[in-house]
Amino acid sequence: MREKQLLMIPGPTPVAQPVLRACSKPMINHRGPEFAELQDECNRGLAAAFKTTDDILTLTCSGTGAMEAAVVNTLSPGDKVLCLVIGAFGDRFAQIAKTFGAQVERMDFEWGQAVDERKLAARLKQDSAREIKAVLVTHNETSTGVTNDLAAIAAVVREHGALILVDAVSSLVAMDLRADEWGLDVVAAASQKAFMLPPGLAFVSMSARAWDANTTAKMHRYYFDLQKAKEFMDKKQTPWTPALPQMYGLQEGLRLIEEEGLENCFARHRRLGSAVRAACAAMGLKLFADPAHASNAVTAILAPEGTTPKQIRSLLLDKYGVVLAEGQGKLKDTVFRIGHLGYVNETDIMTTLAALGAGLHQLGPKVDLGAALDAAHRELTATSGAQT
Amino acid sequence: MREKQLLMIPGPTPVAQPVLRACSKPMINHRGPEFAELQDECNRGLAAAFKTTDDILTLTCSGTGAMEAAVVNTLSPGDKVLCLVIGAFGDRFAQIAKTFGAQVERMDFEWGQAVDERKLAARLKQDSAREIKAVLVTHNETSTGVTNDLAAIAAVVREHGALILVDAVSSLVAMDLRADEWGLDVVAAASQKAFMLPPGLAFVSMSARAWDANTTAKMHRYYFDLQKAKEFMDKKQTPWTPALPQMYGLQEGLRLIEEEGLENCFARHRRLGSAVRAACAAMGLKLFADPAHASNAVTAILAPEGTTPKQIRSLLLDKYGVVLAEGQGKLKDTVFRIGHLGYVNETDIMTTLAALGAGLHQLGPKVDLGAALDAAHRELTATSGAQT
Numbered sequence: 001m002r003e004k005q006l007l008m009i010p011g012p013t014p015v016a017q018p019v020l021r022a023c024s025k026p027m028i029n030h031r032g033p034e035f036a037e038l039q040d041e042c043n044r045g046l047a048a049a050f051k052t053t054d055d056i057l058t059l060t061c062s063g064t065g066a067m068e069a070a071v072v073n074t075l076s077p078g079d080k081v082l083c084l085v086i087g088a089f090g091d092r093f094a095q096i097a098k099t100f101g102a103q104v105e106r107m108d109f110e111w112g113q114a115v116d117e118r119k120l121a122a123r124l125k126q127d128s129a130r131e132i133k134a135v136l137v138t139h140n141e142t143s144t145g146v147t148n149d150l151a152a153i154a155a156v157v158r159e160h161g162a163l164i165l166v167d168a169v170s171s172l173v174a175m176d177l178r179a180d181e182w183g184l185d186v187v188a189a190a191s192q193k194a195f196m197l198p199p200g201l202a203f204v205s206m207s208a209r210a211w212d213a214n215t216t217a218k219m220h221r222y223y224f225d226l227q228k229a230k231e232f233m234d235k236k237q238t239p240w241t242p243a244l245p246q247m248y249g250l251q252e253g254l255r256l257i258e259e260e261g262l263e264n265c266f267a268r269h270r271r272l273g274s275a276v277r278a279a280c281a282a283m284g285l286k287l288f289a290d291p292a293h294a295s296n297a298v299t300a301i302l303a304p305e306g307t308t309p310k311q312i313r314s315l316l317l318d319k320y321g322v323v324l325a326e327g328q329g330k331l332k333d334t335v336f337r338i339g340h341l342g343y344v345n346e347t348d349i350m351t352t353l354a355a356l357g358a359g360l361h362q363l364g365p366k367v368d369l370g371a372a373l374d375a376a377h378r379e380l381t382a383t384s385g386a387q388t
Numbered sequence: 389m390r391e392k393q394l395l396m397i398p399g400p401t402p403v404a405q406p407v408l409r410a411c412s413k414p415m416i417n418h419r420g421p422e423f424a425e426l427q428d429e430c431n432r433g434l435a436a437a438f439k440t441t442d443d444i445l446t447l448t449c450s451g452t453g454a455m456e457a458a459v460v461n462t463l464s465p466g467d468k469v470l471c472l473v474i475g476a477f478g479d480r481f482a483q484i485a486k487t488f489g490a491q492v493e494r495m496d497f498e499w500g501q502a503v504d505e506r507k508l509a510a511r512l513k514q515d516s517a518r519e520i521k522a523v524l525v526t527h528n529e530t531s532t533g534v535t536n537d538l539a540a541i542a543a544v545v546r547e548h549g550a551l552i553l554v555d556a557v558s559s560l561v562a563m564d565l566r567a568d569e570w571g572l573d574v575v576a577a578a579s580q581k582a583f584m585l586p587p588g589l590a591f592v593s594m595s596a597r598a599w600d601a602n603t604t605a606k607m608h609r610y611y612f613d614l615q616k617a618k619e620f621m622d623k624k625q626t627p628w629t630p631a632l633p634q635m636y637g638l639q640e641g642l643r644l645i646e647e648e649g650l651e652n653c654f655a656r657h658r659r660l661g662s663a664v665r666a667a668c669a670a671m672g673l674k675l676f677a678d679p680a681h682a683s684n685a686v687t688a689i690l691a692p693e694g695t696t697p698k699q700i701r702s703l704l705l706d707k708y709g710v711v712l713a714e715g716q717g718k719l720k721d722t723v724f725r726i727g728h729l730g731y732v733n734e735t736d737i738m739t740t741l742a743a744l745g746a747g748l749h750q751l752g753p754k755v756d757l758g759a760a761l762d763a764a765h766r767e768l769t770a771t772s773g774a775q776t
Contacts, residue, residue: 003422005414005416007414007415007416007417009417011629012415012416012417012418012629012632013415014414014415015414015415020412020413020414021412023411023412023633024408024409024411024412025408026393026395026402026403026408027395027400027401027402027403027580027586028393028395028400028711029395029397029400029711029713030400030587031713031714032705032711034391060448060449060450060453060587060588060631061448061449061453061611061628062448062611062628062629062630063628063629064610064611064627064628065448065449065611065628068610068611095610096610099608099609099610100608100610101608190629192415192629198415198631198632198633199418199448199629199630199631199632200448200588200630200631200632200633200634219608220487220488220489220607220608221487222452222456222483222484222487222488223449223450223452223453223456223612224611239452240449240450240451240452240453241399241400241450241451241578241580241587242450242587242588243448243586243587243588243631243634244400244586244587244588245411245586245588245633245634246588246631246633317420323416323417323420325417325419326419
């Protein structure tokens with residue numbers, strides 16, 4: 001029964017049966033009327049998820065491709081950008097900008113911490129000549145399990161006037177993001193996170209300011225040319241052949257999200273995140289993230305003394321079929337991660353925590369499994385609308 | 389019964405049921421042992437299809453992404469490249485090279501014709517200073533239904549010493565391509581053509597010469613960085629989250645190809661191509677391609693006098709559920725196209741030709757449907773190993 005697994009990593013996330021079934025529908029002409037209808041319906045659902053009336057372009061690629069699209073469609077080589085880095089994905093965003101010729105200024109915060117908006121505000125205030133063209137920020141940092149206060153960051157950037165490019169790959173649909181209200185210029189997201197879809201599609205929203213910047217942006221782009229994507233979207237097509245299975249899945253996944261209700265979906269993620277953190281505390285486990293900014297999509301947990309992340313992950317996979325993620329970058333030998341976003345419910349969380357407690361017990365650390373599950377249960381049954 | 393369709397376009401092509409079912413398997417950890425096995429098996433099958441021992445990198449994108457990867461991983465801005473253009477896809481390859489800063493010299497051949505190797509040889513002979521770094525060529529030009537003699541072109545390029553970058557998106561598996569024997573440096577292919585898979589994956593092979601060029605290639609790349617793809621492939625992973633449904637499908641599709649036998653698969657495509665051409669001749673239809681270089685994957689047909697391609701395509705879709713492709717670029721109002729590659733058999737061809745004949749009859753042109761089907765039948769039942 002090796003294939004019977006509970007996939008608790010921050011992407012790919014588990015996919016609902018109706019979505020998987022949708023992914024296996026026969027092919028259609030991507031320049032025909034059926035595709036036009038499919039794309040229209042998906043675009044309506046995406047607009048609701050992004051909370052925007054901006055254009056949202058659908059690309060066949062991973063979230064990294066969407067991040068590249070965000071950068072190369074709004075900037076020129078030599079442009080000064082400020083990259084807010086709190087982990088591996090912030091680092092990746094900065095690497096992309098540098099690769100395509102931007103003059104990158106990094107503002108690094110200790111891994112585990114969130115962006116300090118006051119430091120950002122102070123830096124932008126110094127930039128009286130408005131040399132900084134764009135601020136690049138990660139909404140939810142998957143490597144550390146930290147969520148930035150995007151509303152606050154966006155307000156600071158809007159005050160300055162730079163573009164704000166947001167990596168929302170692991171945040172969108174799992175937590176609130178309001179592209180219009182917060183004035184976000186480019187928001188990059190992907191299918192295999194809270195959208196509850198297989199990997200293969202990514203989404204990029206473009207504000208009017210972003211389109212303005214696009215007219216003079218000279219970074220090299222062809223596959224990721226959003227102007228071309230927009231031109232074809234207006235004809236109800238895509239410039240290149242799209243990943244049809246994921247488009248079918250998106251149509252179905254967006255219906256599931258609508259059925260649950262986006263705000264209920266956020267509340268579910270808050271319950272799941274709180275439950276994992278409460279249970280870890282009850283087991284005496286240390287979390288990597290600053291508790292004030294802990295992510296409701298993914299939790300990075302320090303392997304307790306006498307164990308390694310690898311031991312824990314292997315035992316949980318082999319004995320319980322529970323798949324946890326390894327640490328990224330410099331955290332590889334320090335933390336393991338539980339993804340709790342997308343098609344994940346209360347039962348999945350209880351199962352994962354039970355397996356984790358039992359597994360740790362076998363590896364040495366004394367953990368109180370009953371107390372952990374009690375703590376989780378309390379959070380899972382708390383008023384669903386509770387704000388964190 | 390609007391959804392009951394026979395998809396006869398040159399991609400996306402029809403997908404076999406076992407492949408569609410494979411696409412709907414549950415997600416797995418793309419950094420775990422199951423993915424390692426999946427990728428290994430796929431790589432063995434791809435090596436057989438490409439007839440190479442070179443590295444083959446699997447990317448999540450369309451064929452156009454693979455073409456971009458071919459260019460940006462082997463060239464630097466300012467490099468001189470010679471683009472052999474016989475249609476819309478050759479034009480696209482040239483556009484990509486230009487976009488990323490290459491100094492593009494085009495050798496255009498009339499649409500409908502193949503590359504004349506003697507002209508290519510003459511041009512390369514003039515280049516005694518070896519300024520031309522790479523020759524970019526389309527194996528099978530989907531817009532015109534013309535197949536280049538890639539073996540002959542490659543021999544000329546090898547004599548000169550430039551890299552040869554091949555767009556094999558609509559040729560691979562439908563017709564013979566021998567990356568090692570012919571000395572092809574980079575071969576770009578995609579999932580939704582003769583591989584009989586949904587769109588979403590692309591494949592790029594890199595010869596030792598191509599990797600050498602890669603060490604000094606300065607064109608901007610991040611998502612399509614093949615060095616990073618290779619580094620992760622060696623760890624049995626991909627740098628970015630891959631399109632898992634299409635990877636599952638690839639595993640199954642490669643098994644189907646192995647079961648049929650690659651050479652039998654080529655022979656089937658030859659039979660299908662011959663049958664379409666013979667039937668068109670019997671119906672008095674003019675083909676766009678030079679008969680000496682007609683493609684066995686796709687046929688471009690001129691709309692007979694008194695009809696438009698749009699009329700023909702609409703009637704066949706609405707009345708018979710047979711989906712044909714429109715003309716591309718400047719051929720939009722002149723031709724329609726029948727795709728006959730991938731998961732297409734003799735019956736599909738007979739059905740398509742019957743619908744086409746009946747449809748034309750309704751639009752005015754007098755066609756002898758019986759003669760057309762007789763002609764097709766003769767070609768379909770001719771000795772399968774016949775070379776074209």
